[in-house]
Amino acid sequence: MNKALDFAALNYDRFLSELIEFCKIPSVSADKNRISDMKTCAKWISDALKGVGFQHVHINETKGHPIITGEIKATKGAPTILIYGHYDVQPEDPIELWQTPPFSPVIKNEKIYCRGSSDDKGQLFIHLKAIESWMKAEGSLPVGVKVLFEGEEEIGSANLQPFIKINHKQLAADCVLVSDTGMYAPGLPTITYGLRGICYVQVDMKAAATDLHSGSYGGAVANPCNILATLIASAKDKNQKIRIPGFYDDVIPVTAKESKNIAGLKYNEKNFLKSIGAPEVYGEKGYTTLERLWCRPTFEVNGIWGGYTGEGSKTVLPSEAHAKISMRLVPNQNPEKIAKQFKKFIETNAPKSVTMKMTGLHGGFPFLTPLDNPFLSAAGKSLKDAFKTKNVAFIREGGSIPIVVDFANILKAPVVLMGFGLATDMAHAPNENFDLKNFRSGIDAVIRFFQEASGLKKK
Amino acid sequence: MNKALDFAALNYDRFLSELIEFCKIPSVSADKNRISDMKTCAKWISDALKGVGFQHVHINETKGHPIITGEIKATKGAPTILIYGHYDVQPEDPIELWQTPPFSPVIKNEKIYCRGSSDDKGQLFIHLKAIESWMKAEGSLPVGVKVLFEGEEEIGSANLQPFIKINHKQLAADCVLVSDTGMYAPGLPTITYGLRGICYVQVDMKAAATDLHSGSYGGAVANPCNILATLIASAKDKNQKIRIPGFYDDVIPVTAKESKNIAGLKYNEKNFLKSIGAPEVYGEKGYTTLERLWCRPTFEVNGIWGGYTGEGSKTVLPSEAHAKISMRLVPNQNPEKIAKQFKKFIETNAPKSVTMKMTGLHGGFPFLTPLDNPFLSAAGKSLKDAFKTKNVAFIREGGSIPIVVDFANILKAPVVLMGFGLATDMAHAPNENFDLKNFRSGIDAVIRFFQEASGLKKK
Numbered sequence: 001m002n003k004a005l006d007f008a009a010l011n012y013d014r015f016l017s018e019l020i021e022f023c024k025i026p027s028v029s030a031d032k033n034r035i036s037d038m039k040t041c042a043k044w045i046s047d048a049l050k051g052v053g054f055q056h057v058h059i060n061e062t063k064g065h066p067i068i069t070g071e072i073k074a075t076k077g078a079p080t081i082l083i084y085g086h087y088d089v090q091p092e093d094p095i096e097l098w099q100t101p102p103f104s105p106v107i108k109n110e111k112i113y114c115r116g117s118s119d120d121k122g123q124l125f126i127h128l129k130a131i132e133s134w135m136k137a138e139g140s141l142p143v144g145v146k147v148l149f150e151g152e153e154e155i156g157s158a159n160l161q162p163f164i165k166i167n168h169k170q171l172a173a174d175c176v177l178v179s180d181t182g183m184y185a186p187g188l189p190t191i192t193y194g195l196r197g198i199c200y201v202q203v204d205m206k207a208a209a210t211d212l213h214s215g216s217y218g219g220a221v222a223n224p225c226n227i228l229a230t231l232i233a234s235a236k237d238k239n240q241k242i243r244i245p246g247f248y249d250d251v252i253p254v255t256a257k258e259s260k261n262i263a264g265l266k267y268n269e270k271n272f273l274k275s276i277g278a279p280e281v282y283g284e285k286g287y288t289t290l291e292r293l294w295c296r297p298t299f300e301v302n303g304i305w306g307g308y309t310g311e312g313s314k315t316v317l318p319s320e321a322h323a324k325i326s327m328r329l330v331p332n333q334n335p336e337k338i339a340k341q342f343k344k345f346i347e348t349n350a351p352k353s354v355t356m357k358m359t360g361l362h363g364g365f366p367f368l369t370p371l372d373n374p375f376l377s378a379a380g381k382s383l384k385d386a387f388k389t390k391n392v393a394f395i396r397e398g399g400s401i402p403i404v405v406d407f408a409n410i411l412k413a414p415v416v417l418m419g420f421g422l423a424t425d426m427a428h429a430p431n432e433n434f435d436l437k438n439f440r441s442g443i444d445a446v447i448r449f450f451q452e453a454s455g456l457k458k459k
Numbered sequence: 460m461n462k463a464l465d466f467a468a469l470n471y472d473r474f475l476s477e478l479i480e481f482c483k484i485p486s487v488s489a490d491k492n493r494i495s496d497m498k499t500c501a502k503w504i505s506d507a508l509k510g511v512g513f514q515h516v517h518i519n520e521t522k523g524h525p526i527i528t529g530e531i532k533a534t535k536g537a538p539t540i541l542i543y544g545h546y547d548v549q550p551e552d553p554i555e556l557w558q559t560p561p562f563s564p565v566i567k568n569e570k571i572y573c574r575g576s577s578d579d580k581g582q583l584f585i586h587l588k589a590i591e592s593w594m595k596a597e598g599s600l601p602v603g604v605k606v607l608f609e610g611e612e613e614i615g616s617a618n619l620q621p622f623i624k625i626n627h628k629q630l631a632a633d634c635v636l637v638s639d640t641g642m643y644a645p646g647l648p649t650i651t652y653g654l655r656g657i658c659y660v661q662v663d664m665k666a667a668a669t670d671l672h673s674g675s676y677g678g679a680v681a682n683p684c685n686i687l688a689t690l691i692a693s694a695k696d697k698n699q700k701i702r703i704p705g706f707y708d709d710v711i712p713v714t715a716k717e718s719k720n721i722a723g724l725k726y727n728e729k730n731f732l733k734s735i736g737a738p739e740v741y742g743e744k745g746y747t748t749l750e751r752l753w754c755r756p757t758f759e760v761n762g763i764w765g766g767y768t769g770e771g772s773k774t775v776l777p778s779e780a781h782a783k784i785s786m787r788l789v790p791n792q793n794p795e796k797i798a799k800q801f802k803k804f805i806e807t808n809a810p811k812s813v814t815m816k817m818t819g820l821h822g823g824f825p826f827l828t829p830l831d832n833p834f835l836s837a838a839g840k841s842l843k844d845a846f847k848t849k850n851v852a853f854i855r856e857g858g859s860i861p862i863v864v865d866f867a868n869i870l871k872a873p874v875v876l877m878g879f880g881l882a883t884d885m886a887h888a889p890n891e892n893f894d895l896k897n898f899r900s901g902i903d904a905v906i907r908f909f910q911e912a913s914g915l916k917k918k
Contacts, residue, residue, distance in 0.1 A: 144819075198774070216752070217857065218857060219759075220741070221740065223759050233692030276668060280664050282812035296678055301685050301688065307761050307763060313821040314761060322768070326772070328677050359844065381802075394651075398672075
């Protein structure tokens with residue numbers, strides 16, 4: 001391994017100039033005028049893979065942009081790591097807010113500025129260069145490696161799940177490694193081991209056939225706005241515990257160990273409140289802010305509307321009321337089961353004086369790699385050694401990354417989210433950048449991870 | 460009185476042809492191109508008043524359309540009745556839905572079809588012809604009469620309250636008689652003795668400075684849509700009783716006598732539900748539908764909005780939520796006091812994690828003439844005799860008529876709402892019409908009312 005580390009250190013400048021070439025390709029998946037740039041980018045990666053010794057390198061056509069796969073077989077007994085990344089980037093708009101052109105990478109203050117530098121080309125490239133370092137310096141990898149690089153992450157990954165389903169045997173691995181998340185703080189290497197899922201529904205409620213005069217009818221006819229508000233209110237108790245029967249049945253409780261780990265993270269509530277401009281935090285009793293965000297399910301109105309919403313007053317008794325409601329789910333909640341429970345809850349609690357329809361809009365499973373998973377521990381040790389820090393942050397995230405769930409559920413492999421992005425990277429925004437310290441230490445960490453993982457048991 | 464009744468019967472055809480002339484004038488107060496028609500109409504009425512012996516007939520200019528006043532003094536000891544009506548009418552749009560031109564009155568099936576026939580020219584004219592009948596047949600009236608005819612009822616009566624305030628001495632009366640309401644059923648003469656008031660507010664709530672990602676922030680930051688829903692829900696208990704402290708303090712309870720009176724009215728719940736297309740009635744426990752509509756206050760959301768309300772799903776944690784809320788009030792609730800109570804209620808119950816603003820949009824007092832008021836009884840007897848019915852319906856209405864409250868509060872006189880409109884009159888709609896049986900019996904009833912009222916005590 002040391003030779004690989006030395007190789008990486010010696011070749012770092014070349015790696016960086018290659019990254020600059022990679023980033024120059026305007027691989028904006030959303031832009032129909034850049035289909036050929038997408039193809040160029042796919043070809044560029046495929047050539048790079050071949051250059052470091054990958055076999056079976058394929059540019060797999062899809063209904064959208066191609067998916068690139070390749071493999072370096074494991075020596076007998078060693079586990080195989082599937083590495084995921086995406087080569088497509090966000091559109092550069094609004095272009096007038098960029099200080100340097102988005103597809104002309106510039107190095108400044110130990111950062112590379114350009115679209116896609118952090119999300120996700122820089123992070124994808126870390127893996128390529130870690131593999132190259134092993135292959136060129138040691139002649140082989142201590143683990144098997146498969147890669148899966150898609151070109152549609154920024155537009156919803158519509159063709160990825162079907163691809164994984166069809167090719168699950170070819171993609172089979174003992175661990176999935178993804179670098180497309182962030183670090184908890186600058187200088188603090190971070191592994192994300194949990195994500196929330198989601199159950200997003202719309203409720204449409206109706207009472208009378210039309211809006212009515214609130215004077216002539218008010219008090220004797222159901223008001224869907226009041227009733228919907230009451231249903232929403234009744235879904236939580238005063239401690240913000242969700243009252244939908246069965247809702248918590250499958251929730252994995254926060255363990256004392258996890259609670260301690262979370263409490264040990266630097267978290268500044270004042271800064272948190274300042275960043276969102278809110279007067280106070282709010283949430284389920286008995287949990288800290290980070291626990292509420294990462295480990296506990298939610299019941300949130302994403303939108304509500306009904307009746308008169310213009311200027312001034314209109315004395316109308318609304319005929320209809322609508323709400324978009326999403327429940328963020330935690331392991332092992334099931335979005336379909338939760339949708340059924342919620343439907344039953346509103347049907348049980350709504351009066352007969354209204355009719356109601358619930359439509360499922362979106363569902364996604366939560367994700368968790370148990371904290372004691374050995375690949376997670378191996379990744380943690382690699383990061384600590386590479387970044388030369390005392391600690392590695394093990395965090396969850398409140399949002400969802402559907403493809404991560406697909407990896408976990410379809411490939412039945414633990415997923416390690418080893419993210420090198422920073423909050424200041426401006427991903428999706430003008431002046432996106434990637435910290436070169438993280439690029440350099442990232443390569444180091446992945447080199448180490450292959451070594452650490454090589455001794456772990458295959459599935 | 461019998462001579463006056465005979466005179467009316469003999470002259471009915473002439474009365475009707477005069478009403479046709481009156482209705483031909485397109486006195487649409489909302490139409491800026493018809494200001495001269497409004498003046499013509501005011502002059503027409505003023506001439507008619509002079510013709511039947513009114514003194515001090517004035518066309519009082521206002522910032523809008525003129526108000527007509529006139530008087531026939533009471534003989535010593537007799538009470539004075541102030542008669543209110545309005546000579547302006549609604550616009551005729553959509554004109555293509557009229558079967559005959561809106562300002563070319565047509566008699567068909569014992570009805571007169573034209574804009575304003577029911578609302579309110581036909582009803583106003585009943586009073587003029589009742590007075591004429593007395594004056595021409597008997598040489599005098601048994602009571603004093605003052606008239607107050609405005610030309611801005613259909614556009615909000617903005618200039619009427621100031622006029623009443625300034626001229627309250629000139630307008631002083633022992634009873635105010637208004638014919639601008641409806642009959643409970645065809646053939647059933649009706650007196651409206653109560654109206655609800657209103658307290659209409661808007662609540663604007665805010666948590667974070669901007670909308671946030673519901674995954675990254677959901678569960679730890681206040682969601683104004685959920686919180687506003689909870690506040691709305693908490694304003695009523697499960698029996699639909701309003702929980703705002705002090706809310707019912709000034710409510711005059713429904714007496715057993717009134718409850719019996721209301722129960723005696725023909726009310727068909729099936730028809731009621733069919734007319735509004737609702738599956739079931741809904742409201743405060745312990746009260747009938749009519750009691751809920753007429754005698755009990757409400758708490759209704761007139762409009763609610765916040766967050767994402769477009770197609771599909773957006774995983775947003777809304778920054779703001781808004782609701783328009785109105786409370787229909789019953790005697791003797793005070794809209795300003797209720798607004799203060801509600802403000803205190805939401806301030807007490809909202810968490811500190813949101814900021815909130817309540818804006819009063821509209822307020823109006825409720826109105827009640829006690830059922831045992833002698834002018835009300837006199838009106839009831841007159842209607843019964845004129846319509847030759849066993850019963851007179853004494854009803855309240857769920858809506859508000861601000862000018863009625865002004866009469867009651869500024870002139871401190873009982874207001875008798877003797878309405879001759881029918882639900883089928885199509886007031887405000889195409890093909891407005893007025894039932895000629897009601898026109899004829901209405902004149903008869905008002906002739907009788909003057910007689911019945913003449914013996915009543917002055918204030």
